[in-house]
Amino acid sequence: MKKILTTTFILLLASPALFSQEKWDLKKCVAYALENNIDIKQSRIQEKLSELTYKQSKDGRWPTLSFSTGFGEQFGRSIDPTTNQFTTNAISQASAGLQSGVTLFNFFSIKNNIDANRINLSAAEKQTEKLQNDIALNVAAAYLQALLTNEQANIAQVQLSQTSEQLNMTRKRVDAGDLPELNAVMLESQLATDSSNFLVTKSQYELNLLSLKALLNLPAEYPFAIATPNISEIPVVPIAELNPNDVYGSAANINPLLKVSQLKLEAAKKNTLVARGQMYPSLSAFGNLNSGYSSALKNYYTGTTSTVFLPSALYVDNNGTRLPVYSPSITYSEIQKASLPRQFNNNFQQSIGLSLSVPIFNGNQLRTNWNRAKQNERSMQLQTQADSLSLKQSIHQAYQNVISALQTKNSREKAVIAAQRSYDLGRKRYEIGMLPTLDLTVLQGNLQRAKIDAVTADFDYVFKLKVLEFYKENSIKL
Template sequence: MNRNIVTTVLLSIFISISGFAQDKKWSLEECVNYAMENNISIKQTALDTDLADQDLINAKGNFLPNLNGYATQDWNFGTITNQRTGNQLAADTRGNSFGLNTGVTLFNGFRNTSIYKQAQLGIESSELQLNILKDNISVNVVNQYLNILLNKENLKVAEEQVAITEKQVIQVSELVDSGVRPRADLFEVEAQLASDRERLTNVQNSLDLAILGLTQLLQISNEGFDVEDIELSLPEVLVKHKSSNEIYDYALQNRPEIKKAELDIENSILAIDIAKSAYYPTLSFGAGLRTYYQHFQGQEDVLIVGDINSGFDIISNDFWDQIDNNLGYNLGFRLDIPIFNRMQTKVSVDKAKINKERIAYSLDQAKQDLRSTIEQAYTDAKAAFKQFEASQVSLNAQKEAFKNAQESYNSGVMNSFEFEQVRNRLVNAEANLINAKYNFVFTTKVLDFYLGKPLTD
């Protein structure tokens, strides 16, 4: 009994959740935000920024002194050297030594400074790369979203045409039964209905594929997924910007692709400095602390002190006494001067210079690509706007033609085949206007994107 109750409750919850998921309609802003927060590629690229942070911490560490401790345990058999007197003894011993060492690089041709600056650039570069990825995914989300809306409008037109044709089938069937129309007219209308239903199926399939494309981009299930309708207004980007140069000038100063390419050049210059640092001497400072303990096997840890005149005393010389008495310190500077390293430094410097030139060309290429993309988008937007205006004129003309054809058809002046020809032109005009409208909106969204405007506006 309890199991049945639990099953019923869980089933109710599941049905409620499923119903909520199917009823929810995603807005464009929700889709973009979800992609920004959950896309796996974005998460992976964000981790590159964390790695760059660690590189910066590592670069800072190059300026700090190191500190190492050591401890040893030794066993010696046979002849050994007494650590205090230097005499050779035939004895088995065991001993320990302990120490601390520290060192710091004072100068190495500014290598550490250049590495630190590279690490700082690495953080900026990884953040720019993340922004580039987010921008690209945002554009794809907007494109897929608009594609869904496009297919939704096409679906409405297709459904309306099926409904109209179904009514025509009924009307023509009644006229045929009453002997007003020949049966051939009914066959033509029925054939048109089959064609309209086929078109409806194709549009529905296109809508399903568009939804699938967006959900795959969001990396969620397409089951029950739907989007909110948007009242599209024609953008004014072409009115505000008379040429693509204005958009390009803005994008050149603000797009992360260009900033990243510029950072890559700065990074390549630092790489040259790092390679050149091998020409310079390296000055370092080091210090150490050491002590040791020595024990002769089978003997007590004692020490004989004194002289012949005053006499000799035997005192304890245990572990802690030796550790204290044998404690010593050292410090010093070390200067390493490079003289000849088989041309390796020269090759490294030359390769770094060549790489800088290659990266400089990459910046030029990035600028060219940006200009080409903006000019193409601007040209596409102008063409799409002209197409939209032409499609509006065409649709208005086809509506008038259809209105006249319908009157002619109802009065028996026009046959079914001729009437369907006119109606098909009207359907095509409606589809062309819808496609032109969304094509224009998307191309102008691309221009807004390069102007730094939110894509969800």
């Protein structure tokens, strides 16, 4: 039994050296999480989508321009599109055109839509900022939890070492006949308990590291170890600077959650104006350029005619000479070949105009959209109020948590001092044979629990200070 416990103890002490590696401090953990966390990457994609929507709505102010063309074959009885005559011949036809249009006035629906999309983009950016802050706070919590279990493991390791020393000392006295065998057996049992406690805390530490890896989006098998600074070295804002009313006054101006709600409310107001503007007439301008070709048109008349003059049966006397009288009898129209370029030139059409669209009745859809937008605006007003109240309540609750944690921290520090004094006195009495082994193990267990409780209170106090600090400065000091 003694050999097994001694071997286990040596391996436990040697294990940190066997697996030493690069240490990650809190600053590195937070920076890595902000760069690689999947939720943040998804939020940035939503930002990009909002940006594209905003850019597209801005570009919608400009005139549209499109080009269309087509080529086809007609069979059977049909109408030649260039002559509007019926034909039964197969016809090859082609067309081309440019179309353009622009909205001149629609009661500012386009402008308000652009404003709404711009505000939604800002809200998406603030949403990403909020998520980054939440991730940073979660990483800090997981990091501090890992530090806590590491400190608890260190305490358990010291306890294990002390018990081992006591067992060695007691074994020598038992062998010398100064103490009964029962004393050594009781310490061996205590050593086994201390070994189990140490293994449990080390296992919990590894589990906490796995949780931290998950927040950092690191593979579970990735070699990972955190730096273990003293709890007093972690920077915190003094509690005197964290009055809840002052914290709320600062948070109300910079807290991303409130900013998101306020921006969404502004966007909802703009969308209400958009829906209202769509119920009124809109004025647009348009222009078109078109032309076409048909294979049925082989030739076409140019519009120019030539007249042939032929002699008639009438004559006139010109100093004894009879001269025939010519009269126009045949008129010829000039004809040219109808090639594709010539047809496109001759069939060229242009048009411009204004278009007025007046919504009269469409199943009350536009008015319903306006009423729906107004209700959404009202909902966002209530959401903004709810977020403000929730933030104030969270800050006051966080402040009370800090006060409670500070009181617990102070009381447990005093408990450690008392437990340490009791253990020191008890050990001296044990060494001279005036204290039973059982009483010593009780004192030792009390000291260990007091130390674990104290270090737990220290980390709990620091973390709750970090939460209050987060509300005030919208960031965490690393």
